Amino acid sequence: MKMYSPTEISEVLEFLQEHKESGILLAGGTDLIVKYKEQSLPYDFICNILKVEKLKYIKEDEDSLKIGPLVTHEELMESSLVQKHIPVLRDACKTIGSPQIRNRGTIGGNIGTASPAGDTLPALTALGASLKTISIEEERIVPIKDFFRGPGKTILKENEMIKEIIVPKMKEEKGFYTKLGSRNALAISITGVAAKVKCKGQGFEKVEVAFGSVGPTVIYKRVKELEKSNFTKQKLWDAVQCIKEQIYPITDVRATAEYRKEMCANLLYEGLNKILDYNSII
Numbered sequence: 581m582k583m584y585s586p587t588e589i590s591e592v593l594e595f596l597q598e599h600k601e602s603g604i605l606l607a608g609g610t611d612l613i614v615k616y617k618e619q620s621l622p623y624d625f626i627c628n629i630l631k632v633e634k635l636k637y638i639k640e641d642e643d644s645l646k647i648g649p650l651v652t653h654e655e656l657m658e659s660s661l662v663q664k665h666i667p668v669l670r671d672a673c674k675t676i677g678s679p680q681i682r683n684r685g686t687i688g689g690n691i692g693t694a695s696p697a698g699d700t701l702p703a704l705t706a707l708g709a710s711l712k713t714i715s716i717e718e719e720r721i722v723p724i725k726d727f728f729r730g731p732g733k734t735i736l737k738e739n740e741m742i743k744e745i746i747v748p749k750m751k752e753e754k755g756f757y758t759k760l761g762s763r764n765a766l767a768i769s770i771t772g773v774a775a776k777v778k779c780k781g782q783g784f785e786k787v788e789v790a791f792g793s794v795g796p797t798v799i800y801k802r803v804k805e806l807e808k809s810n811f812t813k814q815k816l817w818d819a820v821q822c823i824k825e826q827i828y829p830i831t832d833v834r835a836t837a838e839y840r841k842e843m844c845a846n847l848l849y850e851g852l853n854k855i856l857d858y859n860s861i862i
């Protein structure tokens with residue numbers, strides 16, 4: 581297997597164009613190296629993109645944060661811009677792996693690996709993020725909701741890479757990401773729930789929710805049943821139960837579909853309840 585270590589985006593694009601089927605990108609390597617060891621990957625060429633400085637930044641404009649794919653989970657957690665404008669993503673990064681994994685793993689790699697359990701994916705989906713992709717031929721902007729096709733599958737063409745993650749700033753909205761794992765550290769998510777909500781009176785004007793680890797890709801819902809202004813704790817509990825009719829989780833070694841449904845409703849209730857409590861309106 582041959583390894584390249586370019587320093588410019590243009591060189592990465594040339595690599596992808598030249599090795600469409602036989603080459604793969606490596607960022608932090610926390611997913612790819614595990615796969616390589618477990619199943620020896622069917623690639624002859626690896627392009628290590630870690631030295632491409634132009635893919636590592638967090639910038640803001642009036643309405644959004646723009647994040648380079650090489651930003652690590654630790655850097656996202658420490659970023660004051662992320663904390664201020666998109667704290668839901670910070671919540672998600674905090675739950676990832678161990679300090680070593682968070683220091684090495686990148687947001688681009690988390691998206692690129694397209695695992696149904698990837699923790700940044702529900703957070704980015706609820707936040708309404710888009711991805712800028714690039715190839716030698718074109719640049720495209722794709723809503724993250726439309727990016728995944730199944731476990732390990734995305735709409736990326738063989739000569740394309742993720743160049744930027746664009747996340748709208750939360751202005752009036754509040755939100756959270758919360759995850760249920762089998763233990764506190766180094767646990768793959770059994771269910772991850774992210775939400776972005778606009779508050780109104782004793783409730784919500786708009787509720788957008790994304791669930792991870794419950795299907796082959798992230799499940800996004802706008803939950804109209806929760807868009808009411810008269811919630812007590814009991815009414816909120818009753819209303820979140822609707823989610824169980826709207827998602828069709830998988831049963832696997834980590835949990836049954838029924839358990840996952842219950843947990844999705846519970847985690848959603850907990851998170852929304854905290855937001856209402858925070859506003860002192862219940």
Ligand SMILES: Cc1cc2nc3c(=O)[nH]c(=O)nc-3n(C[C@H](O)[C@H](O)[C@H](O)COP(=O)(O)OP(=O)(O)OC[C@H]3O[C@@H](n4cnc5c(N)ncnc54)[C@H](O)[C@@H]3O)c2cc1C
Nearest residue numbers: 607608609610611612677685686688689690692698699742
């Ligand atoms: C012990 C352990 C614990 C973990 N815990 C968690 C966890 O709790 N939550 C979680 O979500 N993940 C977890 N992971 C998985 C992993 O750490 C993350 O998915 C990480 O974000 C991957 O980033 P990376 O830079 O290491 O990706 P890499 O391994 O380098 O790449 C992963 C994939 O993404 C592709 N890729 C990378 N960059 C790009 C790009 N710019 N454009 C297109 N494709 C690209 C690569 O080609 C590859 O297919 C864990 C992994 C380990 C080993």
